Amino acid sequence: MDWISTLLQAPTTSIFWQLVASGVAVGMIYATIAFGYQLTFATSKTLNFGQGEALMLGAMLGLTLLPYLGYWLMLPVILIFGMAQGAVVERLGVRPAIETKSEFGWIMATIALGIIFRNMAENIWGRDDLKFPSPLPETAIELGTVRILPAEIMVVVGALLMMAAVETFNRRSIYGKAFVATSNDIDAAGLMGIDTRRVITMSYAMSSMTAAFAGVLVAPVTLTGATMGAVLALKAFAVAIIGGLDSALGAIVGGILLGVIETLTGYYVSTGYKDVPGLILVLIVLAIRPAGLFGRRTIKKV
């Protein structure tokens, strides 16, 4: 039990805080993808299981466009591409299932579309991992004894900005309120004159947009390749369960929790066990708070 005493002394060492910092960066990517799951779940009680591929496509296309557009012009193009990709997934995979009242059709359909997108990417960009150049300096910034890459800071800031933008839209604009109304009661929303089918399509567009953005953010920190999204999407799914499927704050806290636990386990225990504590956390949350740590139960009086 050597590692226990190592762990207990850990917070006094700089490597510990170094690991926490990288864990937070990874965790924010999980949080962004989990946030994307929440968007579609809110409107249609469905999820895009090809979310990882939406992320991957954002990163790969971003890499391709980079030499032509430069980083800052590439970003809006990727956001628009992400929206279009999400809308396609909804129209091809989800709407038919919703309209035929197929309870699980969308699961298979979104997984299938994800596999198709991954295969397409392998054929277009090859199977090798590529390097995504960061728009920021590659030299680490020293905060006390902790060294942080500017690209990692950008992950955290970018993810928070994206989520804040979507939340502000939902709370302030009439279309955002229509989104919330649809998630509250889809039939009643229709009676208000809200085209709820379009709201669902838009939620998929926004969900894939956040994923594509997350892809561009994470690509300089990790490697870029056709399979980069699969594991991230799975981890983000765990985060959505931990944090709850209806709380942005839950996604952030759950993401950071999982990211930090992973990096710490990878260093102090073994990289082989990196994924175990996070999954145990999922099991614990499911057992004691099935709606997630921040899952809300709306009060409903009849």
Place this chain on the structure above:
Amino acid sequence: MLKVQDLKAGYGRVEVLHGLSFHVPKGELVTLIGSNGAGKTTTLRAISGMLRPQSGAILLGDADIAGLPSHQVARRGLAHSPEGRRIFPSLSVEDNLRLGAFVRLTGVREKGDVEADFDRMYDLFPRLKERRAQQAGTLSGGEQQMLAMGRALMSRPEILLLDEPSMGLAPRLVEGVFDTIRRLKEEHVTMLLVEQFAAMALDVADHAYVLENGRIRFQGAAKSLRNDPAVRSAYLGGH
């Protein structure tokens, strides 16, 4: 204003409405009464597009709206305060009302003065003003009913469909609901009211249709139905 012709509708293969015809003239209050399961709620759902009718015509003004999805029916000026109120529980009272005006705020229908209509609703339902910032899910049943009616009125509808506004309310609150309906009638709001409290509905309505097993059994001026012995014994408990 609203003319329903030979409307057939149901759920799956079960036909609930076997060919209803009735109409609601502009500025009048028409009520549909009848026992549980007679098809009152199904009628309103078929009109507002929550349920796709199997056949028949539903004329709103000159246009046939039968089979249109509910958001398109709403955009043509029909508001439906549905059974069970169906307010948006996680949104504030004010946002619920604002969403009632969605068709106006998004330019589908004439905008008019939305802010003035907020004041009008708060004047009609002072309790809602007190609770304007509160989450709608925390309101009492009576307050939720006020909100459901206010939300429907915020669209400035050509016609308002009210499904069992008295359901589950204490007698004192039921009085309040009917007072509101009377007030709307004085303002010449065209209304189609579905009620189980047949006596109260006949008191406020101009015209009434009695539904039985998906068919219209009686119809006539509300006052004359109120005094009709057959209607009294079957639907008014002999009072």
